[in-house]
Amino acid sequence: MMYNLLQYLLHLPVGLVWLIFLVENAMITCGVLLLGRYFYKGGYTAREWGICAITNILNTVVTYGGFWLWKQGGIKVSMEGSWRVLVDFVLLFVAMDLLMYVFHIVIHKTFLYKVVHQLHHEAVDPKPIDLFVLHPVETMGFGSLWLLLLVVYGFNIYAIIIYLVVNVIFGLAGHLGVEPLPAKVRQWPLVKYLGTSTFHHDHHRDIQHNFGFYTSVWDRLFNTYR
Numbered sequence: 001m002m003y004n005l006l007q008y009l010l011h012l013p014v015g016l017v018w019l020i021f022l023v024e025n026a027m028i029t030c031g032v033l034l035l036g037r038y039f040y041k042g043g044y045t046a047r048e049w050g051i052c053a054i055t056n057i058l059n060t061v062v063t064y065g066g067f068w069l070w071k072q073g074g075i076k077v078s079m080e081g082s083w084r085v086l087v088d089f090v091l092l093f094v095a096m097d098l099l100m101y102v103f104h105i106v107i108h109k110t111f112l113y114k115v116v117h118q119l120h121h122e123a124v125d126p127k128p129i130d131l132f133v134l135h136p137v138e139t140m141g142f143g144s145l146w147l148l149l150l151v152v153y154g155f156n157i158y159a160i161i162i163y164l165v166v167n168v169i170f171g172l173a174g175h176l177g178v179e180p181l182p183a184k185v186r187q188w189p190l191v192k193y194l195g196t197s198t199f200h201h202d203h204h205r206d207i208q209h210n211f212g213f214y215t216s217v218w219d220r221l222f223n224t225y226r
Contacts, residue, residue: 069147091155119135120133
């Protein structure tokens, strides 16, 4: 199925492919904001909507960049459904968590914080749209890490899709502004090491700690956990 879809995209005009990817990213954003309405009932400013729109355009650039690299042979993916789906998903999840932790530390501990990342941290109490309120350099930075990883290793296409869904879920959870998981659940053996809403909310309130995205593992290892 995925092979046929990719082959179909290959035969479409470039402009139409760009439009498809833009609509895809817009639908993801709308889904995040609609789900977020269950937790956040307030409105958003025109400035936030404007930055969100720019982020969507840049995410479309990253999406097309990945497609173009695959078309040129720079990114290779496997299409079969097998045990590799789970293994590749775990590899993607862990590798991106580490890369984004390092990138996050760099933009916090250098001049890049004031120039780039401070925009995102204007939200002391994050809300769903803040997932997309990012400086363009930050959006492209995260996107470049993602594409670099895909160039380095040929992941399974279904693992990539599962990872992208999980990435959006964690992104939304980190910017809900409330914690949907009961305290008891957050102490379960595996859940306690995940980047919950509380974990990322605490980062917005204390910018010296909790730099992880999907897990708190790297923060615990490098003494940045709170």
